[in-house]
Amino acid sequence: xxxxxxxxxxxxxxxxxxxxxxxxxxxxxxxxxxxxxxxxxxxxxxxxxxxxxxxxxxxxxxxxxxxxxxxxxxxxxxxxxxxxxxxxxxxxxxxxxxxxxxxxxxxxxxxxxxxxxxxxxxxxxxxxxxxxxxxxxxxxxxxxxxxxxxxxxxxxxxxxxxxxxxxxxxxxxxxxxxxxxxxxxxxxxxxxxxxxxxxxxxxxxxxxxxxxxxxxxxxxxxxxxxxxxxxxxxxxxxxxxxx
Amino acid sequence: xxxxxxxxxxxxxxxxxxxxxxxxxxxxxxxxxxxxxxxxxxxxxxxxxxxxxxxxxxxxxxxxxxxxxxxxxxxxxxxxxxxxxxxxxxxxxxxxxxxxxxxxxxxxxxxxxxxxxxxxxxxxxxxxxxxxxxxxxxxxxxxxxxxxxxxxxxxxxxxxxxxxxxxxxxxxxxxxxxxxxxxxxxxxxxxxxxxxxxxxxxxxxxxxxxxxxxxxxxxxxxxxxxxxxxxxxxxxxxxxxxxxxxxxxxxxxxxxxxxxxxxxxxxxxxxxxxxxxxxxxxxxxxxxxxxxxxxxxxxxxxxxxxxxxxxxxxxxxxxxxxxxxxxxxxxxxxxxxxxxxxxxxxxxxxxxxxxxxxxxxxxxxxxxxxxxxxxxxxxxxxxxxxxxxxxxxxxxxxxxxxxxxxxxxxxxxxxxxxxxxxxxxxxxxxxxxxxxxxxxxxxxxxxxxxxxxxxxxxxxxxx
Numbered sequence: 001x002x003x004x005x006x007x008x009x010x011x012x013x014x015x016x017x018x019x020x021x022x023x024x025x026x027x028x029x030x031x032x033x034x035x036x037x038x039x040x041x042x043x044x045x046x047x048x049x050x051x052x053x054x055x056x057x058x059x060x061x062x063x064x065x066x067x068x069x070x071x072x073x074x075x076x077x078x079x080x081x082x083x084x085x086x087x088x089x090x091x092x093x094x095x096x097x098x099x100x101x102x103x104x105x106x107x108x109x110x111x112x113x114x115x116x117x118x119x120x121x122x123x124x125x126x127x128x129x130x131x132x133x134x135x136x137x138x139x140x141x142x143x144x145x146x147x148x149x150x151x152x153x154x155x156x157x158x159x160x161x162x163x164x165x166x167x168x169x170x171x172x173x174x175x176x177x178x179x180x181x182x183x184x185x186x187x188x189x190x191x192x193x194x195x196x197x198x199x200x201x202x203x204x205x206x207x208x209x210x211x212x213x214x215x216x217x218x219x220x221x222x223x224x225x226x227x228x229x230x231x232x233x234x235x236x237x238x239x240x241x242x243x
Numbered sequence: 244x245x246x247x248x249x250x251x252x253x254x255x256x257x258x259x260x261x262x263x264x265x266x267x268x269x270x271x272x273x274x275x276x277x278x279x280x281x282x283x284x285x286x287x288x289x290x291x292x293x294x295x296x297x298x299x300x301x302x303x304x305x306x307x308x309x310x311x312x313x314x315x316x317x318x319x320x321x322x323x324x325x326x327x328x329x330x331x332x333x334x335x336x337x338x339x340x341x342x343x344x345x346x347x348x349x350x351x352x353x354x355x356x357x358x359x360x361x362x363x364x365x366x367x368x369x370x371x372x373x374x375x376x377x378x379x380x381x382x383x384x385x386x387x388x389x390x391x392x393x394x395x396x397x398x399x400x401x402x403x404x405x406x407x408x409x410x411x412x413x414x415x416x417x418x419x420x421x422x423x424x425x426x427x428x429x430x431x432x433x434x435x436x437x438x439x440x441x442x443x444x445x446x447x448x449x450x451x452x453x454x455x456x457x458x459x460x461x462x463x464x465x466x467x468x469x470x471x472x473x474x475x476x477x478x479x480x481x482x483x484x485x486x487x488x489x490x491x492x493x494x495x496x497x498x499x500x501x502x503x504x505x506x507x508x509x510x511x512x513x514x515x516x517x518x519x520x521x522x523x524x525x526x527x528x529x530x531x532x533x534x535x536x537x538x539x540x541x542x543x544x545x546x547x548x549x550x551x552x553x554x555x556x557x558x559x560x561x562x563x564x565x566x567x568x569x570x571x572x573x574x575x576x577x578x579x580x581x582x583x584x585x586x587x588x589x590x591x592x593x594x595x596x597x598x599x600x601x602x603x604x605x606x607x608x609x610x611x612x613x614x615x616x617x618x619x620x621x622x623x624x625x626x627x628x629x630x631x632x633x634x635x636x637x638x639x640x641x642x643x644x645x646x647x648x649x650x651x652x653x654x655x656x657x658x659x660x661x662x663x664x665x666x667x668x669x670x671x672x673x674x675x676x677x678x679x680x681x682x683x684x685x686x687x688x689x690x691x692x693x694x695x696x697x698x699x700x701x702x703x704x705x706x
Contacts, residue, residue: 015398015526040439063524066268069442094527096287100279122529127291135286149532178274185262192258196251210259211267222252 005053006165009078011106012090013099014061017118019043021090021148022058040074049158052165057084065105067216077220079109080201085165088157090116093123093130093145103139107173108205113141114160121147140172175204185211197221298527305399306525311406318399319495322390324488327467328481330382337378345370363568364561368617372560375613376552379464384544387463388429392540396531400425405523412518414503415510416453417446419523424450424502427457430547432663434459435671445516448677449506451668455660455685456498456505460548461608465655466491468612472635473648490652498656501688555607563603563614567621577618591690592650592697594641601654606662611655646700650693657689 012018022030026045035042043058059078060071067073079087089106091099096117106113117130136143142160146153163169178186189207197206201221209217289295304310345366352362394400403425408418419441426434434454441447458466467487475486510516567577574582577599584602585595596618604611616634619641638647659682660668669678 014524092527094529097279097283100282101275104275104278119529126294126297127289129288129290131286131288135282138282138286174278176274176278179270182267182270182274188262189255189259192255196255207259208271210256211263212271213260213263213267215256218252218256 005055006085006161007082008054008056008161009082009084009087010056010058010090011075011079011087011102012059012061012116012118013063013092013102016061016090016092016099017148018061018090019058021088021116021118021146022056024148024151024154025056035074040070042074049162052162054161057082062102064102065109066212067214073216076109076217079106081220083110085112086161087113088116088161089113090118093117093119094126094128096128096130104174104176107139107141108176108208109202111141111171111173112164113171113173114157114164115139115141115143116146116148116157117143118146118148120145121150121152139174142169142171178208182208182211298525301528302402302525305402306405311402315403315406316492316496318394320488320492322387322394323467323491323495324484325390326383326387326463327471327487327491328484329386330467331484333382334378337381338374341370341374341378345374360568364564368560368562368564369557370560371617372563372610372613373552373557375616376556376609377549379468379612380460380548380552380609381545383464383467384460384548385541388544389537389540391428392536393531393533396529396536398526398528401523401525405525408523410503411506414507415514415516415518416449416503416506417441417443417518420446420450420453420506423454424457424499427454427459428463429460431455431457431459431660432667435664435667438671443516443519445510445514446518448514448672449509451672452509452677452681452684453502453505455664455681456502456657458495458498458656459608459661460544461551461611461661462655463491465608465612466494466652468634469648469652470494472638473643473645476645494652494656497653501657505684505688551607551609556610556613559603559606559610559614560617563617564621566603567617575621577621581618590697591654591693592646592700593654593693594647596641597647597651597654601658604661605659608655608661646697646705650697653696654689654693657685657692659683659686659689 010018010022022043022045025047027047029047030043030045032041032043034040040060045056045058047054047056057078059075062069062072062075065072065076065079067076078084087106087110089103091103103113103115115136117132117135123130130145132143132145142164144153144157144160146157148154160169177183186204186207189210190203193203193207193210197203206217206221305314348366348370349362352366400422404418404421407421407424411418411420420438422440423434423438426437431454435451438447438450438454441450470490471483471487474490475483478486510518563577566580567575569576571579581595581599583595584598588595588598591598596615600611600615600618603614616637619637659665665678665682668681669675672678
């Protein structure tokens, strides 16, 4: 009997109630420290749902994942290299447009995404109505409305997470269409990217980052940030390899 | 070996570099924004148009060029006023309670025929030091921080950062320094950790070196106590509280001015450079869970104060009592040290005991006043400190004037950070030099400012 633990990453802008959700999910089963070699707070916790163990990592709150800062780099590296089973992107329902930018970037990196539309209570008060089904269809991933501080929507979220880790949900993440010039460059770069970095990483996204002149990413790809893997066999990618 | 084989990664990078041009990032970001907007247009509807721009409307007031600063000052004044007005009664109740309890503890010691040195260490040292910290620190902290947390959760704090941003930029520092500064009101040691939000090492160092100039948890009560005893002496009732609050607000503003000045000087000298750009997000205003916020931050702060009282104030109380009771010749170690410091301290408008209290109070600012009182009381007849009224008498008996109080407040505001903060600074900077400077710069400023104040006042014959 090999009981595995699922890894969940929690991403989102600051001030979206990301930490509230983290606290609601984990209760007191959490600890904080530093990301190895970085002065960025690392918080992780655990919870059990339907007899299965989940490990959840609260990524630093960021507005983008372009590695402008140590925070963004940590969040980006975790999603890319640790390949969490599910990445939850917490969005502020009262400021959806601004918050979606981050969600779109995450969707470029992984297809195992659930959108947590938090602060729904606040949005309702402000008369903001969001067509959840349509939003989910457009983004191509599940969207769960939440009011984390009132503990509303948590059950549905957990159920969605469980279904996703068991492969019961098929996602077709939205592909952001860039300008013709950029799309052409991506097309030129794509074969080479696939050849060099392999199928393990989202090639289109890597190509975009390269066009953006992001040298830190290529450096990271080349030298595999070992600290992300070393932390233990609990990571999904590790388990898969060691089995 | 490696050099001969062209690295495929380098090749890829080269290839990408040839394809890319200057504004790729802008184009990428623009497409993402465009997509977000499009999705929102098709999925979001607003049923209450008047509520849609609420945040913008409020921001026009709170971050206005004309009203921004007056509102900030007014908020600060109101918070401090409520703190002072609210803390008085519970403070004296707690003090009375502990005094009443002390009577029984002393009786118990007498019943057990405990030696008087044991009673001295445990009751006059440990018990008094600890209960002082609890009764004087706890009520103001339990009022100040919940209000502060409410303002933060409403979303006002980022607006403060927005308003202050311009000033910090002008002094060559990072706008986010105003946020770490705000953290400093709670605890400088914690604020040092919070400077991590500043990316550039240069600007982060500025924030670390100047964080000490905002009064922390341990110094608020000292400021409030001295202001209410000496600065507001001529007033009664509500006006007294108002005068006290005004003096404390003036102290805070002075601290901020020193912060900006020191940042400016450092960014022109040792830490030269241009401030980096950053985007400051102003989250929407939202009503926090009021009771939750109040209860949580009150509990947090209470636990914090109690922990400090036990871990820092208690040992310091014991140490001070021991120093005050070990006799060398016909004087105590404490009195001897105080005499030694006295000539220098007088130049700063203080006295030897005050300076000694600051030195012994290095581990934590909370214990400066208790140490001072112990020092004073050990020299004369032992008086029971049962309220704030007798406190003032003790100070007056030792030749205090309003100038002494003012200088002690200034010294408290400006002097070196506490031991915990220094340890954190070392941990964060990993540099002995910068840790030393973060000790030396404030100390030098504290000495210069108090010296100048003392001599100016004497020179003008204001006393």
